Amino acid sequence: MNTVQPAVAVAVVCVATALFGVYGLRPGRATSDFYVASRAVTPLQNASAIGGEYLSAASFLGIAGLVLAYGADMLWYGVGYTAGYLVLLAFVAAPMRRSGAYTVPDFAEARLQSKRVRQLASVLVVLIGWLYLLPQLQGAGLTLRTVTGAPLWVGPVAVAAVVMTTVASGGMRSVTAVQAFQYWLKLTALAVPVIFLLLAWRADGAPWPDADEPPRFRDTTTVTVHQAVDVRVEDPVRVTVHGRLDGERLDGERVRIGPGVHAIGAETRVRFPAGADVPHPVDEEPVDGLNWTRPLSGTEHPGYGTYSLLIATLLGTMGLPHVIVRFYTNPDGPAARRTTWTVLWLLAAFYLLPPLYGALGRLYTPELLMTGRTDATLLLLPDRLLGGGPAAAILGTLLTAGAFAAFLSTASGLTMSVAGVLGQELERRRARRATAPP
Known part of the structure; x- marks a missing residue:
């Protein structure tokens, strides 16, 4: 893979983000301008x-990876993430906008008349923001390492x-200007390539795996294991190893690995023949073709699992501070509902696309099941x-x-919501110190 173009793409996105950020430097520096864009943002x-x-690293990269590994059951994530806005529409959007607050703690204190509730809300906003921000930084590091080979710390530093x-x-x-631009960039970045990838798949004529088959390598494939992993091999296979296998250092030797658990060291390259089963980490059981294509078949209690997932995503959307604060920026309640x-x-429109990448990945990148990436x-x-x-x-x-763009836009929203609360x-x-008696 050429590393120059991806590096240039990252640089262009960063520069474009900075240029759109200049939009905020125009006159108007009141408190409401900084916290809620003067409540003048159109729906x-x-x-x-x-x-x-909202479409963070989990949406852009994660859902495709989940579909690759676990199949149709993972489509519920996109449904829950989207339907969560119905809960927002019914219970949150207009009341939050009518409150006149700048932040979630402001609204909580005004609604419940309690300083303790405000303090608790402030702690939760900072905690949620930080826990949500960490995956964005990690995703940026992993993405840059995957496409350019850069050290893991480069991505988080660039995003920050x-x-x-x-x-x-x-x-x-x-x-606001940055995130609106980045949504359309993300949608374009997913929609355009998937058209050409589907056409390439049709031209390739790759058959879909049989329902009872485990994931297998279609072609001779070299897998690079960046972090040490223990994998389970079901059938014996001959592989070529550069690195450490079961504690032994190998330098291009061809060895036979039998059924059982094998330890593969960090930065080890293993070359598998076409048709070999993909080994899987010992703590992850691979989903076979039949369960992969059928919803509600991947767990012992699929119905309960599905309902719990939907409830979590529906209510979780209502509790994301960087999403809630967005409704303060509309001119009025009706505008919040139209938003x-x-x-x-x-x-x-967006969530129609990642499952297609996951399905293609099941055919063309099955080795990722071995590394967990x-x-x-x-x-x-x-x-x-x-083919390059x-x-x-x-x-x-x-x-x-x-x-x-997904990492930058989500990190910007989280940083803005946390900064607003702390500010x-x-x-x-x-103000309390200024009015306190001497």
Whole structure:
């Protein structure tokens, strides 16, 4: 894989993000301008911004990887993530906007008349924001390492630098412009390549695996294991190893590995013949072809598992601080409701695409099941289907740009929501000190 184009794509996305952030530097520096963009964001722009920050690393890369590994059951994630906005529409959007608050703790205190509730809400916003931010930084590092070979720390540093610059330059006004742009970039980055990948799959004529078959390598494949892993082999197979296997250092020797558990060291390359079963980590049982294609078949109690997943995603959407704060930026309650309806359509259009990448990944990148890096399938598919060349480079570059836009947009929203809460808390303490008797 050529590493120059993906690196250029990441640089272009970062520069474009900074340029859109300049939009927030225009006159108007009041408190409401920084926290809620003067409550003047149109429904379409706000819906695009919500889509930009909501469609994070989990949506862009994660769902495709989950579908690759576990099949049809994972489609419920996209359904839950989208339907969660119906809960927002019914119970949250208009009341939050009518409150006149700047942050979630402001609303909680005004509604319940309790400073303790405000303090608890502030702690939860910071905690949720931090826990949500970590996967974005990790995803940025893994993405850059996958497509360019850069060290893991480069991605998080790049995301942090761009996000801090955007938020500090213009607050919510800058973040809104950036996220609206990044939603449409992500949608384009998914929609355009999948058309060419599906055409390439049809031209290749690759048959779908039989229902009772485990995942298998279609061609002779070299798997690079970046982190040490213990895998279970079901049938004996002869492989070529560069690195450590079961504690022994090998340098290109061809060895036979029998059924059972085998330890593969970090940065080891293992070459498997075509038709071999894909080994799987000992703590993960692979889903066979039959269960992979059938919903409600991957767990012991599929009905309960599905309902619990839907309830978690429906209610979880209502508790995301960087999403809730978006409804403060609409001019009024009706605009907030129109924003929610628009978001439903934008998310529905987006979530049609990752499952297609997951299904193609089941055919062309099954080795990711061995390393656990299934979320990289979206980035590797163009090279696998098109066999390299300019077309694969262009599509891979576009997907890399979309992935990095996902990290930047979500990280911007999280940083803005946490910064708003901390800023309001500091402002209130400063005001209390100023009015306290000497």
